[in-house]
Amino acid sequence: GAVVSQHPSRVICKSGTSVKIECRSLDFQATTMFWYRQFPKQSLMLMATSNEGSKATYEQGVEKDKFLINHASLTLSTLTVTSAHPEDSSFYICSAEGGIDEQYFGPGTRLTVT
Amino acid sequence: QKEVEQNSGPLSVPEGAIASLNCTYSDRGSQSFFWYRQYSGKSPELIMSIYSNGDKEDGRFTAQLNKASQYVSLLIRDSQPSDSATYLCAVSRTGANNLFFGTGTRLTVIP
Numbered sequence: 001g002a003v004v005s006q007h008p009s010r011v012i013c014k015s016g017t018s019v020k021i022e023c024r025s026l027d028f029q030a031t032t033m034f035w036y037r038q039f040p041k042q043s044l045m046l047m048a049t050s051n052e053g054s055k056a057t058y059e060q061g062v063e064k065d066k067f068l069i070n071h072a073s074l075t076l077s078t079l080t081v082t083s084a085h086p087e088d089s090s091f092y093i094c095s096a097e098g099g100i101d102e103q104y105f106g107p108g109t110r111l112t113v114t
Numbered sequence: 115q116k117e118v119e120q121n122s123g124p125l126s127v128p129e130g131a132i133a134s135l136n137c138t139y140s141d142r143g144s145q146s147f148f149w150y151r152q153y154s155g156k157s158p159e160l161i162m163s164i165y166s167n168g169d170k171e172d173g174r175f176t177a178q179l180n181k182a183s184q185y186v187s188l189l190i191r192d193s194q195p196s197d198s199a200t201y202l203c204a205v206s207r208t209g210a211n212n213l214f215f216g217t218g219t220r221l222t223v224i225p
Contacts, residue, residue, distance in 0.1 A: 034212060043202065043217040044158070093157045100165065101146035101206040103213055108157040 006106035023094030029074035030096035038091045050077045084113045120216035133190040137203030146206035147186045193223040
């Protein structure tokens with residue numbers, strides 16, 4: 001149980017384009033999902049908390065107009081990186097909340113912006 | 115002061131030995147504590163959760179929590195080369211619904 005999927009697993013896009021990443025909880029419902037970013041050899045950095053049916057809560061320093069989050073159902077949250085630039089290249093990981101504060105992570109999406 | 119602190123390592127242990135990973139946290143009111151394992155290039159995988167003082171054992175893994183001293187540790191018995199990974203400590207802080215992660219300890223088990 002507690003399986004979270006992400007799609008795509010890897011994406012390469014040109015600078016200035018937008019990329020959408022999907023995060024799905026496959027066998028449980030998740031009112032809350034989280035989006036993280038991880039640069040090489042660094043720890044996870046929380047970008048935003050996504051709550052079903054309401055606006056996401058962004059961490060300080062994360063541009064909400066650049067990283068659009070939609071959590072339209074209890075099993076799906078999406079992150080859209082708008083007007084991507086090379087500095088946005090990173091490993092994006094979502095997680096879904098299940099159990100007592102437990103988070104289950106998706107496999108991650110490696111974004112490369114050329 | 116960081117919310118959650120871990121020794122970044124690397125920590126190297128021989129195969130079959132006990133690996134001991136430590137984590138301290140700053141918020142005394144924290145209630146939920148987790149250990150995640152992350153292989154290189156992969157996302158974190160939950161391996162242990164602990165909510166009350168004392169030890170919690172699951173197979174070769176034992177999590178230890180001491181709220182008075184504000185530390186949580188993970189012991190890996192009979193370490194295997196496949197245990198080589200970065201271990202992340204995460205803490206749920208009072209009043210927040212997100213987890214605070216440490217920077218991780220890189221463990222290498224030498225065959």
